[in-house]
Amino acid sequence: MKLTFPHMGNVYIAGKAFFEELGQQVIIPPRCSSKTLEMGTKHAPETICLPLKIMIGNFIESIEKGADTILLTGSCGPCRFGYYSILEKNVLNDLGYDIDFVVLDPLREGLKPLRDNVYKLFKAKNFMDVIIAGKIGWQLIKKADYLIQLSNIKRAYAIDSYEVDSIIDDYYRKVEKTFGQKAMMNLMDETMEKLNRVKIKKDYQPIKIGLIGEIYTVIEPFVNLEIERKLGHMGVLVEKSLTPTIWVEHHVKSYPFGSKTERQKYRLAKPYLKTLVGGHGRETVGSALYYKDRGFDGVIQLLPLNCMPEIVAKSILSTVSRDFDFPIMTLILDEMTGEAGYLTRLEAFVDLLRRKKEEVRYG
Amino acid sequence: MAKYYMGIDVGSVSTNIVLMDDNNNIHYKKYLRTQGKPIEVLKKGIGEIEDKFDKLEVLGVGVTGSGRYLANIIVGADIVKNEITAHAVAGLNVIPDVRTIIEIGGQDSKIILIRDKIVTDFAMNTVCAAGTGSFLDRQAIRLGVDISDFGKLALQSKNSVRIAGRCAVFAESDMIHKQQLGHKQSDIAKGLCEALVRNYLNNVGKGKEILPPVLFQGGVAANIGIRQAFKEALGMEVHVPENYDVMGAIGAAILAKEEVKKTGRTNFKGTSLHKMDYQVNGFECNGCSNLCEVIEIKEDGKLLARYGDKCGKWSNIINDRDFKLA
Structure with missing residues (x-):
């Protein structure tokens, strides 16, 4: 074999x-x-x-x-x-x-x-x-x-x-x-x-972005066009809401109860989404709130074109974003995705977060 | 001697160059068609500036647009910024309390929401270009109307025709069908304007809170038919700035000004760069199955930049060499 x-x-x-x-x-x-x-x-x-x-x-x-x-x-x-x-x-x-x-x-x-x-x-x-x-x-x-x-x-x-x-x-x-x-x-x-x-910069306060959304696009760098590297080079600290570790912890290691963090995400998502909508739709909504609570500056939702659970999550996320004044950007990926436009959106999003942070600090 | 800041916007359809003084007044603007030759167009534009101004000191340069990285390599910019930030900065310069910016260019359409002078949200067209300038361009050709007369034609209509504007190709089929039914050309033109606006508001503007004052910029803002259609659809005044077609470049110039104030020097290579010879070579790397198309740019035989590879095998070579030179 x-x-x-x-x-x-x-x-x-x-x-x-x-x-x-x-x-x-x-x-x-x-x-x-x-x-x-x-x-x-x-x-x-x-x-x-x-x-x-x-x-x-x-x-x-x-x-x-x-x-x-x-x-x-x-x-x-x-x-x-x-x-x-x-x-x-x-x-x-x-x-x-x-x-x-x-x-x-x-x-x-x-x-x-x-x-x-x-x-x-x-x-x-x-x-x-x-x-x-x-x-x-x-x-x-x-x-x-x-x-x-x-x-x-x-x-x-x-x-x-x-x-x-x-x-x-x-x-x-x-x-x-x-x-x-x-x-x-x-x-x-x-x-x-x-x-x-x-060698690292001293006294540097990076912008923090959480990557949320569909598990495959979040984890596979080829599909998400190396988003972690792209953001990293802009001096952004990136954290993924889903990794193989998180998956195993939730689905295998803590079976049948589910891991602590993931259950916390369900709780956070509850006011917006009470039930399973397939895939990681509910976790996506929960993750956005999870990162907000942890003091992240914003989150980026990644999904493959026509991913059903994430489309549900996407429409809920705009309400979440409005309710908490928390920046959320959605990027849709498929084989037609152009890298130039993708980079422009990432840069603009990082600019937005930077200006917002400066405003809070000095304004 | 005139001292100006230069803003360059290398877009898919047009390349714009502006010269701006310390008080953000525009003294020169040039709108050139990119036509797939960004380097030559840039050289031409900068050459014209050198001819026009005898004595000119460029204090700083900002570049934006989809060709911003290439432009940076050629001219040596102080700041390289994405279009969204550049447009927002330029819009704030025109109307300081602007809250919504609609920008429609050749292949992009964007909406930028600004609250208290800070960009709070933005969206760009994602998988399709049906709500952009190219859409109108194509339909105008079909109608046999010059794109610059298109807006005027649309305004003559009293009774618009509803055209399915979701997809550029299907819109064309629908339009031909309406033509064959015998609808007037002006009514069809107005219908197309409304289709574009509808598409923009349903796609890019979906779920976004559009609050006045609204600024409308980008090449498509020249079209009075579209301006009118936006006014009707939004039910509010839509302002078009004087330099609506070069707003990206103005934003880049303003950002360059801020940057140079911080650093105290400029990276600009000087207006004589248009006399240089730039060669661009492309080759396919066979190192792995990605088969990246690597591009290299040479300035008078000296290697300026290499990019396009996923793994950094080629682009890193340059970085190393630069370190050694420095």
Whole structure:
């Protein structure tokens, strides 16, 4: 079995080491590129949301590298992601690829299929093995996410923010040649050390922006056109409302209660949105208020074109913005997104926040 | 000797240059069609300034517009600002208590909300350009009317025709249909103006609180038909500033003034830069599957800038070299 899974930010770094530790052969798709998107757009239905298009591209590139089994999480929530595995299987079959799908659906869809899939995937014979392996994976995910957040902080404060970029680029290049959990942990430690050596500005008060919205567009840098870097170079401190760590904490680690922060977000969203609207719609509304309470200067909502849950959230966010005089900007992403216009909006938004902050300080 | 601040707005359709004195008075403005050749147009514009003013001292330069980064490389600007901020600054200079700015250019349309002289919200057209100047341009060609007469034609109408303005192409189909039904040309022109305004208010202006005073700027503000349609749709006075077509450049000049006051010096390379020879080369990088199109600009054979790559492999080379030179 040669396993592959789609890209989503730095998940692959943890995923790769985790499965290699379990003795599974893993084929990571090449990092998302224009070629990935082009292939995905060609074979996916035209009006489907962007993540599916990228995933199809990822799968084809992985299959070309020899993968024969695809791992995907299911959702069964009222959002199109619930149909992804079925649709993707059909698309790939139509293209003539004979490929196995292992879908990890939530527990409420039945214990047996999940357990069978987990055993098959993890080459485990009992649940203890899975738990041990799970702990390793959890450490890796946490560390990989922490590393990226550290780079975002350093970029905002750095005297030369491009130095951070070159450290991270170097890290990504090395990841591809690193095998197993231990080596990966060492690489991350080295990279963190390098990041901590970056010279930073003293007495600098950066603008703080929270990134909220649809999980895939928030996490995958290729899709959101490296928004973290773009804002970082403008001296903005960026924090993502959703990371693999936050996801695992909420959906796996704290099952079935959900993590503290996410439950707090539900509470915050309640006056505006009481119920699930699919995807992370409710969390998006909650996250906006969460960042407001934490003293952030503004939030940016990211969504793929025609993402249903986020459209619901978007129309609610304008009320939130008015009620609290809290700047919220929405950016819609799809394969047609032009980078120049995107950058203009980001710059203007940062200008707006800066002027607002100065006004508060001096006015 | 005349001392001026220069503002440059390199947009998709036009490149504008203004010269402004210390009291924000405009002494020179030039509106040039970009026509896809921003560098040549910039050189031409600056060359004309050198010919016109014998003795000229440029105190500072600000650049804006979609070509602002390119313009910065060529002229050496003191400040590079996005269009939204530039337009807001220029609008505040005309009407200090302005609360809404409508800006419609060639491919962009924006709404900027200002409260107490601070930009509080803005929106730009996202996935479509149906509510912009290009839309009108195209339909005017279809009608066989010169775009500069379009507004006058629309004003002659007493009875407008409703045209579906959501999409530029479908609007064209609908318009041809109305033409074939025998509607008067002036009625169709008015219908198009109303379609554009409707589209603007429903897309860009959606959910935005439009409060007077309203400023209408950008190239499309020249069109009196659109001005009238906005007035009717909003039910309030719509002001068009005197230099409505170069507001972005004016904003850039004002911002440059503020910046130079802070730094005390300018990066401007001098008006003689139009005599320089600029070569632009593009090549495709084969380093990875992104196949980035890298652009490099040379000034008299010396490498000025390289950009367009995602990973920084090419653009970083320049930075390193600059450090060594400095």
